Amino acid sequence: xSKSALTQQQLWTVAKWEFLHFFKLKxxxxxxxxxxxxxxxxxxxxxxxxxxEDSYHLASNQPFSIKTEPxxxxxxxxxxxxxxxxxxNLAEDTEYDGVLEFDQATHTYTLITAVKSAWQTSLQSxxxxxxxxxxxxxxxxxxxxxxxxxxxxxxxxxxxDELLKNQADRSQTYTAFGVLIxxxxxxxxxxxxxxxxxxxxxxxxVTEQLLATMTAQTWIDGKLLGQILLAVKTMLSTLLxxxxxxxxxxxxxxxxxxxxxxxxxxxxxxxxxxxxxGLSICAAFMAAVxxxxxxxxxxxxxxxxxxPLAPIAIAFFVIESPNSILTIALSYLPITAFAVMPVRMxxxxxxxxxxxxxxxxxxxxxxxxRIFAARTFKMGMNMYAKExxxxxxxxxxxxxxx
Amino acid sequence: xxxxINNLVKRHQNVVAVNKLSFEVQAGEIFxxxxxxxxxxxxxxxxxxxxxxxxxxxIELTDDGHTYKSIPAHLLGYLPEDRGLYPxxxxxxxLQFFAALHGVKDSEFTxxxxxxxxxxNLTERLNDPLKSLSKGNQQKIQLITAILHKPKWVILDExxxxxxxxxxxxxxxxxxxxxxxxxxxxxxAHQMAMVEKLADRVLLLNQGESVLYGKLSDILANAQSxxxxxxxxxxxxxxxxxxxNETYCVEHIQDHQLAITLTEQQSLNQLxxxxxxxxxxxxxxxxxxxxxAIYLHAVAEHNAQRVQxxxx
Numbered sequence: 001x002s003k004s005a006l007t008q009q010q011l012w013t014v015a016k017w018e019f020l021h022f023f024k025l026k027x028x029x030x031x032x033x034x035x036x037x038x039x040x041x042x043x044x045x046x047x048x049x050x051x052x053e054d055s056y057h058l059a060s061n062q063p064f065s066i067k068t069e070p071x072x073x074x075x076x077x078x079x080x081x082x083x084x085x086x087x088x089n090l091a092e093d094t095e096y097d098g099v100l101e102f103d104q105a106t107h108t109y110t111l112i113t114a115v116k117s118a119w120q121t122s123l124q125s126x127x128x129x130x131x132x133x134x135x136x137x138x139x140x141x142x143x144x145x146x147x148x149x150x151x152x153x154x155x156x157x158x159x160x161d162e163l164l165k166n167q168a169d170r171s172q173t174y175t176a177f178g179v180l181i182x183x184x185x186x187x188x189x190x191x192x193x194x195x196x197x198x199x200x201x202x203x204x205x206v207t208e209q210l211l212a213t214m215t216a217q218t219w220i221d222g223k224l225l226g227q228i229l230l231a232v233k234t235m236l237s238t239l240l241x242x243x244x245x246x247x248x249x250x251x252x253x254x255x256x257x258x259x260x261x262x263x264x265x266x267x268x269x270x271x272x273x274x275x276x277x278g279l280s281i282c283a284a285f286m287a288a289v290x291x292x293x294x295x296x297x298x299x300x301x302x303x304x305x306x307x308p309l310a311p312i313a314i315a316f317f318v319i320e321s322p323n324s325i326l327t328i329a330l331s332y333l334p335i336t337a338f339a340v341m342p343v344r345m346x347x348x349x350x351x352x353x354x355x356x357x358x359x360x361x362x363x364x365x366x367x368x369x370r371i372f373a374a375r376t377f378k379m380g381m382n383m384y385a386k387e388x389x390x391x392x393x394x395x396x397x398x399x400x401x402x
Numbered sequence: 403x404x405x406x407i408n409n410l411v412k413r414h415q416n417v418v419a420v421n422k423l424s425f426e427v428q429a430g431e432i433f434x435x436x437x438x439x440x441x442x443x444x445x446x447x448x449x450x451x452x453x454x455x456x457x458x459x460x461i462e463l464t465d466d467g468h469t470y471k472s473i474p475a476h477l478l479g480y481l482p483e484d485r486g487l488y489p490x491x492x493x494x495x496x497l498q499f500f501a502a503l504h505g506v507k508d509s510e511f512t513x514x515x516x517x518x519x520x521x522x523n524l525t526e527r528l529n530d531p532l533k534s535l536s537k538g539n540q541q542k543i544q545l546i547t548a549i550l551h552k553p554k555w556v557i558l559d560e561x562x563x564x565x566x567x568x569x570x571x572x573x574x575x576x577x578x579x580x581x582x583x584x585x586x587x588x589x590x591a592h593q594m595a596m597v598e599k600l601a602d603r604v605l606l607l608n609q610g611e612s613v614l615y616g617k618l619s620d621i622l623a624n625a626q627s628x629x630x631x632x633x634x635x636x637x638x639x640x641x642x643x644x645x646x647n648e649t650y651c652v653e654h655i656q657d658h659q660l661a662i663t664l665t666e667q668q669s670l671n672q673l674x675x676x677x678x679x680x681x682x683x684x685x686x687x688x689x690x691x692x693x694x695a696i697y698l699h700a701v702a703e704h705n706a707q708r709v710q711x712x713x714x
Contacts, residue, residue, distance in 0.1 A: 001505045006476065013502040205486030209547065212451055212480035213503040381453065 010214045014222025019229050022193050028237070035241065039248050046253055056097040056119055059086045064100065075123060090114040100127075173319060175264040176342040179271040183278060183338075184312050185238050186231035190283050191306070194227055198290035198377075207381055216381075217374040220291070224283050224370060231279045264346065270355055271342045277362035278338025282308035284369035285335075291377035294387040308335070315339035322347045332358050334365030372397050403429040403465045403554070405450075405473070405586075410459035412445050412610075419445035421610040422459070427588060427603075429554075432581055434597045434618075435590040436697060437607035443590045444483055446607070447559055450588070451480055465554065476504075479553035479585070483560050485544050489533035493524065493543055496532055497550060504551035511550070518546040521579075522572065538569050545573065549580060556580060558589040562596050574599055594694040598622075606697060608704045614696070625691040625699075630670070632677060633685035634658040642680050649676070661689060663699070 001009070057076050064077040080086060083099050090096065091114040098113040098120070109127060113120055136146060201207050210219055250258045289304045314336055318327040322344050331341040337358045345355055379396040380388050388396070405427040412420040420442045427433045435443050448454045449461060452472030463470040465477060487496045494515070501511045519525045522542040524535075532540060541564055549556055561577070562570050570593065577600055580587055591597050597604065597618075604621065606614035614621060637657035646652050650673065651663040662673065677683050 003476075006505045009505055010503050013499065017499055204489060205482075205484045206488060208453070208482035208484055209480065209487070209500070209544075210503075211453065212478055212482070213475050213500065215475075378453075 007214070007218055010218050011222045011225065014214075014219060015225035015229065018197060018223050018226025021197065021226075022189075022230055023233065035244075039245075042248075043252065056123070057095060058098045058100050059083055059096050060100040060102070062102050064102075074119070075126070087112055172264065173343055173346040174262045175268060176271055176346045177315075178263075179268075179275050179342065180312055180315060180339055182235040182238055183275045184309070186234040186279060187282055187309065187312075189234050190227050190231050190279065191286060193230065194223070194283060194286045195290050195293075197223060197227075198287060199293050199295075202294065207377075211378075211381065215374075216378040217371065220287055220370055220374040220377060224280065224287060224373075227283050228276065228279055231283070232276065235275065267342070267345055270345060273359060274338045274342050274355075274362070277359055277366065278311070280366040281334060281338065281362060281369060284366055284373055288369065288373035288376050288393070291373055292380050292388050292390075292393050294380065311336040311339040315343045319343050319347070332361060334362045337362050403586075404463075405555070406460075406462045408460045408462070410446070410449065410461065411457045412442070412449060412454070413457050414445070418610050420449070420456070423607075423610070423612055424459075425605050425612065425615055427586060429586050430581065430584055431602040432577060432587045432589065432600050434601035434604040435588060435607065436592075436594075436597065436604055437590075437613075438701060440609075441607040442610035443607055444559065445610075447483075447557055447588075447590060451478060451557060463555075473555045473557070477554045479548040479551065479556040481544055481548040481556075481558040481561055483590075485541075485559075487532055487540070487544060487547065490531060492529050492531055493519070493535075494528050496543065497547060500547045501550050504553075506551050514550050514552075515546075518550065521576070522546070538565050541565060542569070542572075545576060549585070552583070552585075554585060556585050556587045558587065560591060561589055562591055562593045570596055594692065594697055598693040604693075606700055608701050609708065611704070613700045613704045618693070621696060622691070622693065625696045628664045629689040629691050630662045630664065630673065631685065631687050631689040632660045632662060632683060634660075634680070635682040635684050638680070646676070646680070 055074050055076060057078065059080045060077045061080065061083055063079050077100065083101055086093065086096055087099050090099065090112065098111060101110045101112065102108075103110070109131065111120065111124065111127075136149065141149070201210070247258055250256050285308055311330075314330065318324075318330060318340050321327055327340060327344060330336040331344045341355055341358045344350070375396045376388065376393050379392070407426070408424050410420055410423040411418070423442075423446065435446065437443050445454070449456050450473055452474070461472055463473055463477075470477075488499075491499075497515055498511060501515075506514070515528075516525065519528060522539075524539060524542060527535060527539070532543060535543065541561075545558070545561065548558065558577075561573055565573060574596055577587055577589070589597075589601075601618045603617050604614065605612060635658070638654075638660070643652060643654055643660070646660070646662070650668065651665075653661040653663075655661055664670070664673065674683075674686065677686070
């Protein structure tokens with residue numbers, strides 16, 4: 001086997017080892033089954049609470065029907081001149097679920113039920129809509145007047161800054177922030193896993209054995225690859241869970257169509273590319289810090305590992321001024337670009353080369369950070385149970401060779 | 403194929419760990435690195451495997467027309483002093499991982515794994531987590547990890563530590579088998595009895611310097627000729643022994659028996675003449691010396707020389 005082929009094999013062996021060390025198929029299946037079980041319980045509960053596809057029979061002192069489809073078919077009204085007996089027997093009565101009483105004097109409706117249940121809320125809103133319509137009808141309004149009364153008043157916001165997109169609408173950033181939140185979830189996983197993995201191997205005294213088989217660089221690269229794949233898996237499975245939950249609540253429970261209009265499909269590939277670049281940079285940074293830690297219980301460097309989360313927090317603030325010099329600078333700075341550039345792209349018209357340049361800078365940054373991580377690791381390994389200071393770690397970037 | 407170390411120096415800040423060390427390891431032999439704690443063995447091993455670089459001097463390994471400045475990973479099997487594997491993983495997972503890192507194919511792995519586990523009576527434990535094994539058995543797995551890919555060069559740092567006498571013998575057999583398979587073994591150890599059984603050549607280090615270096619058989623033969631066991635017909639007085647001690651290194655074994663160590667400048671004839679002036683000699687013979695005794699003597703002598711050098 002040639003040297004480069006062996007290095008490739010070692011890289012994938014370490015990545016696979018790292019991935020499978022933290023990816024437990026059995027646990028994944030169990031967690032998904034738990035989700036399904038919870039969904040099933042919710043569905044059963046909703047059905048048991050007569051929320052879904054049940055019909056309700058109400059007694060009323062005047063002829064009544066609900067015109068709005070399709071929910072209206074749930075409710076059937078029967079006229080009775082004397083409701084007193086029905087009201088008195090409501091608790092035991094199996095024929096009527098409630099009584100709708102109309103007061104001619106005050107023009108008000110009263111809904112009387114034996115117990116409180118979810119269907120009564122939807123009936124109330126249907127009644128409100130219908131009575132409002134009846135009121136409009138009784139006024140004898142023209143169609144134009146009626147339209148004027150019922151139309152929602154929308155205020156369109158136009159911004160004169162030519163760089164901004166047509167609307168200064170925050171909903172444009174939902175996709176970017178959605179991806180950032182997924183990234184945030186994945187990043188937390190990477191934090192813990194890389195820390196446990198690198199310091200754990202040091203504690204288990206396995207590092208010398210490993211480095212007798214491959215270079216520190218191959219080892220770090222394999223670890224990073226495994227962790228990035230794990231993070232992508234976390235992002236995708238979290239996304240899948242969110243989409244399935246939305247589908248379940250919208251389509252199954254509410255029986256409505258799923259509305260995904262807020263997703264910015266054209267920018268989505270860019271956002272994922274930036275997310276993976278950000279993951280890589282942060283993972284390489286964390287690997288470098290973890291490589292410099294000898295004893296995880298007594299190291300002050302552990303706090304440094306939280307640093308890569310800062311750019312995600314920054315992204316929430318820059319949205320207020322997407323064209324300020326600071327925001328522009330942060331959207332190209334590799335350690336913040338993965339969070340800031342997607343948010344900027346959502347609200348500012350950018351040329352193709354701008355996000356591309358930002359992405360390239362991020363990739364270059366990742367390339368050097370992983371070298372830094374490998375050098376720190378090799379230097380720390382030869383320090384004989386001493387932990388390298390930040391100054392020594394910095395010097396190792398330029399001095400040693402992994 | 404040989405490993406030539408020339409004038410090697412390694413400093414850790416102000417401490418000289420290895421001082422102007424030169425030696426050669428020949429292909430196919432078992433080469434023992436001996437020395438007390440802090441002698442510089444680990445520093446030397448780390449340079450040999452390429453974990454650290456020397457401050458001066460050179461390491462030169464020639465193999466198949468290539469020259470290397472340390473033993474490259476593809477030729478090396480290494481058992482570090484500071485050792486461990488993945489305790490939560492099974493024996494198979496641990497062995498397979500390291501075999502894959504060395505490019506061993508799955509079919510070869512299965513075959514070799516079965517062979518070595520059988521040798522160490524661990525076949526039944528293949529799917530057990532490593533942490534469920536005793537410390538000694540874990541060490542055997544670590545040894546298998548180091549050689550499963552059939553390396554040309556094997557460096558074993560303290561392979562006998564933590565093992566009971568029966569398992570130490572198993573490791574001796576294991577090392578002999580490696581030599582039989584054509585591997586070159588460099589081992590660092592404190593168990594002189596084990597080294598004496600195995601090593602072809604030894605290098606004794608003390609305070610980073612070479613104290614004794616050469617073929618083990620030559621070293622033992624040379625030491626044998628230097629220690630003389632003498633028995634007198636009558637008991638010796640302490641005054642007589644003191645007089646002898648002025649010229650020779652004398653150990654008083656019993657009332658009428660002595661063990662005398664000669665330096666290279668002292669001759670047997672001179673000694674015999676002097677002994678005859680003391681009393682009637684009834685026994686005069688070379689005493690066989692163990693590697694352990696040679697080791698202690700050589701280190702003590704080297705320490706004394708260094709103290710003398712410092713004082714002067």
